[in-house]
Amino acid sequence: MRAARSSETEFNRHLGHRIRAERVQNGASLEEVAKWLLISPQQAQKYEKGISRIHPAKLLKLAVRFGCSVDTFFLGLPGAEKIGGDCPFLLRECRAHIARWGLEHQDPRARLSARRILSGEGKTE
Numbered sequence: 688m689r690a691a692r693s694s695e696t697e698f699n700r701h702l703g704h705r706i707r708a709e710r711v712q713n714g715a716s717l718e719e720v721a722k723w724l725l726i727s728p729q730q731a732q733k734y735e736k737g738i739s740r741i742h743p744a745k746l747l748k749l750a751v752r753f754g755c756s757v758d759t760f761f762l763g764l765p766g767a768e769k770i771g772g773d774c775p776f777l778l779r780e781c782r783a784h785i786a787r788w789g790l791e792h793q794d795p796r797a798r799l800s801a802r803r804i805l806s807g808e809g810k811t812e
Contacts, residue, residue: 699738699740701761701763702734702760703741705760706734710735710753712753717731726745
């Protein structure tokens with residue numbers, strides 16, 4: 688059980704590091720990110736530090752706002768390059784959420800954003 692918890696902590700830290708890197712690269716403040724996600728700046732900071740796990744819907748919002756693929760947040764994470772059964776649970780959950788989100792919206796821009804995110808056509812490093 689302890690190994691699983693350690694693995695989860697490292698996973699959250701990795702996501703937090705990538706979120707912060709994208710935020711800084713895009714010139715956004717922590718307060719702006721909090722406003723976009725409808726959370727407090729303290730919660731946004733907990734996501735960036737890996738203290739709290741971010742929900743896939745919030746990762747999606749950040750990817751759309753930053754104009755990147757959701758996969759950007761998983762770069763460098765062991766197993767994240769595999770979209771099949773070996774990838775982390777959150778990555779699979781995130782992709783499923785994006786697919787549902789894209790199908791549920793009538794706005795062509797939302798559908799296009801979902802297609803771009805799913806296909807990985809966002810900016811890359």
